[in-house]
Amino acid sequence: MKPLLEKARRNRFLKPMEPVFDALEAAVFGSDATTAGGPHCVDGLDIKRYMTVVIAGLTPAVLAAVWAFGVRSLAMIVVSYLFGGLVEVGFAMARKKHIHEGFLVTGLIFPLTLPPTVPLWVVAVGVVVGTLFGKEMFGGTGRNIFNPALVGRLFVTIAFPSIMSTAWQIPGSDAITTATPLGMYKTSQAVTALTDLLVGRATGSMGEVFRVGLIAGGLFVIWTRVSEWRIPLSYLGSVAILSAAGHRFAPARVAPPLFQLFAGGLMLGAFFMATDPVTSPFTKAGKWVFGTMCGLLTVLIRGFSGYVEGVMFSIVIMNGLAPLIDHIVLKATFRPRPRAKAGAPAPAPAHCGSCACGRDGGRGGER
Amino acid sequence: MPESMNLFAVFFSAVFTGNILLTNYLGMCSFLGASREVKTALGLGTAVVFVMAATGALNWLIYCLVLVPLDLVYLRFIVFIVVIAAFVQVVEMIIERTSERLHAALGIFLPLITVNCAIMGASLFMVIRNYGLGEAFAYGTGSGLGWALAILAMAGIRQKMAKARVPRGLEGAGITLIIAGIMALAFVGFNGMLSAGP
Numbered sequence: 001m002k003p004l005l006e007k008a009r010r011n012r013f014l015k016p017m018e019p020v021f022d023a024l025e026a027a028v029f030g031s032d033a034t035t036a037g038g039p040h041c042v043d044g045l046d047i048k049r050y051m052t053v054v055i056a057g058l059t060p061a062v063l064a065a066v067w068a069f070g071v072r073s074l075a076m077i078v079v080s081y082l083f084g085g086l087v088e089v090g091f092a093m094a095r096k097k098h099i100h101e102g103f104l105v106t107g108l109i110f111p112l113t114l115p116p117t118v119p120l121w122v123v124a125v126g127v128v129v130g131t132l133f134g135k136e137m138f139g140g141t142g143r144n145i146f147n148p149a150l151v152g153r154l155f156v157t158i159a160f161p162s163i164m165s166t167a168w169q170i171p172g173s174d175a176i177t178t179a180t181p182l183g184m185y186k187t188s189q190a191v192t193a194l195t196d197l198l199v200g201r202a203t204g205s206m207g208e209v210f211r212v213g214l215i216a217g218g219l220f221v222i223w224t225r226v227s228e229w230r231i232p233l234s235y236l237g238s239v240a241i242l243s244a245a246g247h248r249f250a251p252a253r254v255a256p257p258l259f260q261l262f263a264g265g266l267m268l269g270a271f272f273m274a275t276d277p278v279t280s281p282f283t284k285a286g287k288w289v290f291g292t293m294c295g296l297l298t299v300l301i302r303g304f305s306g307y308v309e310g311v312m313f314s315i316v317i318m319n320g321l322a323p324l325i326d327h328i329v330l331k332a333t334f335r336p337r338p339r340a341k342a343g344a345p346a347p348a349p350a351h352c353g354s355c356a357c358g359r360d361g362g363r364g365g366e367r
Numbered sequence: 368m369p370e371s372m373n374l375f376a377v378f379f380s381a382v383f384t385g386n387i388l389l390t391n392y393l394g395m396c397s398f399l400g401a402s403r404e405v406k407t408a409l410g411l412g413t414a415v416v417f418v419m420a421a422t423g424a425l426n427w428l429i430y431c432l433v434l435v436p437l438d439l440v441y442l443r444f445i446v447f448i449v450v451i452a453a454f455v456q457v458v459e460m461i462i463e464r465t466s467e468r469l470h471a472a473l474g475i476f477l478p479l480i481t482v483n484c485a486i487m488g489a490s491l492f493m494v495i496r497n498y499g500l501g502e503a504f505a506y507g508t509g510s511g512l513g514w515a516l517a518i519l520a521m522a523g524i525r526q527k528m529a530k531a532r533v534p535r536g537l538e539g540a541g542i543t544l545i546i547a548g549i550m551a552l553a554f555v556g557f558n559g560m561l562s563a564g565p
Contacts, residue, residue: 306559313556
């Protein structure tokens, strides 16, 4: 196959297809290239390994989804990979860049966040919107501000509300019901048994029902240091504490803490989406703030808004605030030392809040 | 609902549920123009909070004590604009005389927001929704804070994206509108939460 690939590479007319060949070659043959100049990195922790570990962490949830919802769930994953992959390949070709492995995770997580009954065309629409507007517009893998899978999910949730929230398949059977555990709490304060939630006997999105697997996979990903522990800990911790407090004062609205922790998409979101290193803050203090705020918003939206589940909304809102959080943390940590009078060459003199425009320049423009 | 709770609901929903920028799309022009840097955004945001809070209450007083009794309600658009512009000018003069530092921080932004449609919008919403004086003040402050929050978040994002390879046709306003759109989608999650007034 290699000679064939080489031949195709040399073909003038197939030039725009180069990223496709690169990806094929990497996937089939791997790479034996080593860095030519120093510094040499001892650990091979690159995007590819990041993504492989995350996918390994998601495997239990995927297997459980196939077991619970049948082969249809596989079809949804295939459609997601196919259409998202088309967008990715198209942009790689237009940009003359390599195809990034980042898509392998987006394309897998997106169908996992969907109800198992959605039509396949919704999967396609969502993944295309998510990859196109969530990632490629921002410059591709590593540049996105929002989690692409969640952008897609957000779009289909709001565009097709009746498809997205009315029909939930009961795991392991063909029966359809209208309610999820969180929805049942909202309407009748009914608490689903924890064991049902943990082993995947309660309704929910495709990848979120088997929570034992999600927790194990999430801990595995943290153990390999691919994602880090501060965000899941602060996210789950703040949900537990705030829902405990909220349940005390408004039991009709806020569900009890243990139920909240194991219901809905919280485990999937906290372990696999909020931790995305690209869309979460990179400062340690920022990560604590990010996780805690995610928890606060989740409890608020679950308890008080018109929506039943708040994990997706809160993670996307906090994605939008993450750069600002980092900015504030950096500003607070690396404050230029206040120096006495002498013409200090400090980069930003303290009084110069926004007068970079010059006091006179500002006034001149207005008069 | 007790009075204080209602004030809080008005304030909260002005910041989040009915964020004037992300749900009503008001104040877009300065949002697009001045969101390149956090520093600038902070200056403009502070100015908007201040002016919105003050003109919300001021316009309420004028509307209820002058326009309604004199049956001149149809003049409210002109009157509100004049009040906002006059208020901004007077405040600017006072600040210039009293606090050089504050003037340096807010100076250029005050005249800019005279024509910010979000401020006019806040005054008009307050009339449509029949707010009382306290609610009008809470609504003005909340809307200002919500606007400031949105522009600060956007400035943080745009600073981070300074080197991103955005498709050429979408640089600047294009990608900013896409980001604002995604944020607006996410703010839909607040729907139905503590909605106050009609």
